Amino acid sequence: MTTSSVTSAALPPGGFGNGIFRAYVNGRERPGAGEFTVLTGEQNPAGPGRDVLYGRGIPGTSFLRVADLGTGRVYVQGQLLTHSDEVSLDASVQSVRVSGAESVTRWSVTDAFDLEQRVTVSGTTTADSRVTVTTRITDVRTERHRFRVEYLWDTAVAGDDGPVVQSGAAGASFRPFDPVHSTEQTFERSTGELAVADKYANPGSPTFAVAVSGTGTAGAVPDRVQYVCLAEAVFAPIGGYVTDPARDISSPASDCRPPAGGPDSGLLLLWSRDAAQDDATVAAVLRMSPANPYASTLRAGPVSLGTATATLTDTATGRPVPGRTVVFTSGGRVRCRVVTDGAGRATCDSLLGGLLGYDVDFAGDAIWAAAHGHGGLPGGAEEEVSGGEGS
Secondary structure, eight states: OOTTOOTTTTOSOOOOSSSSSSEEEEOTSSSSOOOEEEEETTTTTOOTOOBBBBBTTOOOOOOOEETTTTTEEEEEEOOOOOOOEEEEEEEEGGEEETTTTTEEEEEEETEEEEEEEEEEEEEETTTOOOEEEEEEEESSSSSSOOOEEEEEEOOGGGGSSSSSEEEEEOOOOOOTTSSOBOOOOOEESSSSSEESEEEEETSSSSSSSEEEEOOOOGGSSSSHHHHEEEEHTTTSSOOOOOTTOOOOOTTTTTTOOOOOSOEEEEEEEEEEETTTTOOOEEEEEESSSSSOOOOOEEEOOOOTTTTTEEEETTTTOOOOOOOOOOEEEEEEEEEEEEEETTTTTEEESSSOOOOTOOEEEEESSSSSEEEEEEEOOOOOOOOOOOBBBOO
């Protein structure tokens, strides 16, 4: 069971949420009131305190922009104003309140509109936990205006500030062996979602992925979702960023970089709303993907001259899982900690012989569940144990 009072040495103080996600929001006393970021919680299979959005729990790079198309003004959450028509929302903030697993930030633009942002962490398990960001505009004028609403999120999955994306149908899970996008992309109005995953340098074995989508309500579907070079998208006018499908924004060779650091990709979500027709509400959801780790199998081979090889595979497909640490033990002692190679193999040459054989274990992560294997002497029986539910 996850709770809203989870604490861990790996998590910075403050914040709110459950054991899977923990959100951190700027109060009204700081520039960028209502800006937020997200970390993994204490019970997340990826481990606690890992970035989902950039910041290590300090908000500042994921924010909101609202364009009032009637007046031509653009209201920005924070102080990064890059065009003459932009105005900081900080001058209009009324309150920032955190209660339980939700924050509510309210602004009031004089004689124009009221604005509310809710960041809500819901659920009790890996499968049903969600971070939902909802923005509502209430136009207080007699003649109501049309608006554009933009979320710019600096995804930094597990510390990878240049994560890749993979498109899929609504509710689909990240598929670790399928192709991913590492170049800029624009996805026009769609009911699907994007999975964002770490480890571009080894795309066959990411350690952590999250999915980003609308809420499933037809009215909440973004007009456009863009996978962008964040370092440049922050300077584009609202709705004006043009993606280049040939531009690499994720690999180590990418030129999409802030003044210091590595590749810096992000997501830009854009909605159009007419306050005369509805209450001008938009929302986006972030969740774990897969909802539960896929099952893995660890096959332990025989011991020959003190050496043995174990192989880690995806249970459903039989494909190797590289880049994972497996632990060999025998005689009650850890003998080796070895990272699986491209074929999913790990070799330990420090095993003692004996009738009891040896054990090998993979601890599991957010993509693949834990697995155990037992190996013995040449010609002896092998034991393999799969773990995980998959999704």
